[in-house]
Amino acid sequence: MNMITNHLPTAELQALDAAHHMHPFTDANGLAAKGARVITRGKGVWLTDSEGNQIIDGMAGLWCVNVGYGRKSLAEVAARQMEELAYYNTFFQTTHVPAIALAAKIAELAPGDLNHVFFAGSGSEANDTNIRLVRRYWDIKGKPWRKTVIARWNGYHGSTMGGGSLGGMKPIHAHGGKIEGIEHIDQPYWWGEGGDMTEDEFGLARARQLEEKILQIGPDNVAAFIGEPVQGAGGVIIPPRTYWPEIQRICDEYGILLIADEVITGFGRTGNWFGSQTFGIRPHIMTIAKGLSSGYQPIGGSIVCDEVARTVAEGGEFFHGYTYSGHPVAAAVALENLRILQEEHIIEHVRDVAHPYLQERWSALADHPLVGEAKLVGLMGSIALTPNKATRAKFAGEQGTVGFRCRERCFANNLIMRHVGDRMIIAPPLVITPEEIDVLIARARTSLDECYAGLKADGLLVAA
Numbered sequence: 001m002n003m004i005t006n007h008l009p010t011a012e013l014q015a016l017d018a019a020h021h022m023h024p025f026t027d028a029n030g031l032a033a034k035g036a037r038v039i040t041r042g043k044g045v046w047l048t049d050s051e052g053n054q055i056i057d058g059m060a061g062l063w064c065v066n067v068g069y070g071r072k073s074l075a076e077v078a079a080r081q082m083e084e085l086a087y088y089n090t091f092f093q094t095t096h097v098p099a100i101a102l103a104a105k106i107a108e109l110a111p112g113d114l115n116h117v118f119f120a121g122s123g124s125e126a127n128d129t130n131i132r133l134v135r136r137y138w139d140i141k142g143k144p145w146r147k148t149v150i151a152r153w154n155g156y157h158g159s160t161m162g163g164g165s166l167g168g169m170k171p172i173h174a175h176g177g178k179i180e181g182i183e184h185i186d187q188p189y190w191w192g193e194g195g196d197m198t199e200d201e202f203g204l205a206r207a208r209q210l211e212e213k214i215l216q217i218g219p220d221n222v223a224a225f226i227g228e229p230v231q232g233a234g235g236v237i238i239p240p241r242t243y244w245p246e247i248q249r250i251c252d253e254y255g256i257l258l259i260a261d262e263v264i265t266g267f268g269r270t271g272n273w274f275g276s277q278t279f280g281i282r283p284h285i286m287t288i289a290k291g292l293s294s295g296y297q298p299i300g301g302s303i304v305c306d307e308v309a310r311t312v313a314e315g316g317e318f319f320h321g322y323t324y325s326g327h328p329v330a331a332a333v334a335l336e337n338l339r340i341l342q343e344e345h346i347i348e349h350v351r352d353v354a355h356p357y358l359q360e361r362w363s364a365l366a367d368h369p370l371v372g373e374a375k376l377v378g379l380m381g382s383i384a385l386t387p388n389k390a391t392r393a394k395f396a397g398e399q400g401t402v403g404f405r406c407r408e409r410c411f412a413n414n415l416i417m418r419h420v421g422d423r424m425i426i427a428p429p430l431v432i433t434p435e436e437i438d439v440l441i442a443r444a445r446t447s448l449d450e451c452y453a454g455l456k457a458d459g460l461l462v463a464a
């Protein structure tokens with residue numbers, strides 16, 4: 001029996017899944033009680049489940065399937081590379097063509113003097129690399145006391161010990177702890193935390209927390225600041241326009257390294273190759289993964305500027321690397337993915353077609369009685385659910401209850417839209433067409449209506 005192409009009935013698959021498969025970020029018993037949805041096929045922006053439902057994927061998998069599902073050329077490149085050279089390492093004075101070609105291509109696409117790539121297997125691994133890289137950099141510079149990395153509360157940088165520590169999610173820290181030398185400042189989340197300030201004032205205030213934190217720790221103890229140009233897993237928090245220029249000014253003034261975690265915002269998501277270009281950030285290091293291969297193979301990395309790469313080289317051997325750094329199959333697939341993004345003008349499609357079309361329809365959702373704000377940059381968007389728009393109120397009761405209920409309605413209506421607390425978020429494949437955007441919006445509206453009716457019936461439209 002081939003379980004991949006000729007699978008068992010759904011209930012049997014669910015029972016095996018519950019018995020043997022430990023899911024990431026999942027309440028295992030809760031899932032076992034209802035059974036996981038089994039996804040069997042993907043084509044473009046569409047998924048099929050084991051019951052034959054056609055689901056529109058508003059999340060591009062986990063923010064990664066930028067070129068859409070079912071691309072034959074990516075499968076062919078992988079098969080060809082496996083036959084030619086399935087694996088070789090790049091540790092011991094050896095290299096191979098896919099890693100060379102991919103590093104050169106990334107250097108060509110990345111802005112400024114970001115010309116060097118250290119490969120990893122994922123975004124989390126790449127951020128672990130970044131911690132070691134910036135500390136190593138300062139060692140070689142003769143300032144080994146510069147060790148602290150400053151990040152943001154509610155940021156997400158992965159789930160390894162390093163990545164999870166950089167991230168500002170307390171439930172993650174609570175499971176296994178947090179490494180030394182990571183400090184957090186507040187996030188630039190105006191709708192939820194901006195109080196009476198204007199967005200511009202609030203953006204500056206939150207950026208200036210970086211300066212306060214640097215002064216508190218001592219400028220000579222800080223190695224780097226890391227941030228996502230737009231927080232993704234934290235709820236698609238699009239910062240006020242005053243935020244990043246002020247962060248940049250502070251990093252420049254105190255000479256600390258700036259790391260842009262572009263795992264989501266890289267490779268077209270915001271309408272440019274990188275989110276740093278959209279927000280005018282000049283990072284020393286970029287973290288990449290997800291859209292680098294459109295999720296067709298697991299691969300990530302750090303794009304490093306000339307000065308940092310040169311300094312680390314001067315120090316001799318850097319004792320760091322992964323068995324699968326620059327894996328030839330993953331690298332070949334990523335290279336083909338970049339060719340598709342470029343030759344099919346997918347970033348131009350986001351900028352000139354899909355974003356403007358979705359922007360109009362997405363912001364119209366703010367008219368819905370349940371929706372407080374509806375924001376979008378490129379093709380990543382969020383809506384805040386609220387019992388009172390005027391006061392930007394939170395719901396009474398546990399945060400995320402309403403978001404979860406809304407997500408369940410979306411699921412039932414064959415739309416994948418995620419919830420983060422009581423924010424609903426989307427990041428569809430970049431190839432989504434206006435017709436498909438219409439389907440996404442219609443299903444989102446239906447789901448919001450059903451959620452609203454349910455909350456009303458259950459007496460849950462109550463402000464905290």
Ligand SMILES: *Cc1c(COP(=O)(O)O)cnc(C)c1O
Binds near residue numbers: 262
């Ligand atoms: C997903 C994500 C990561 C972690 O990547 P993995 O491949 O899951 O390890 C890191 N940073 C950001 C911004 C992410 O969205």
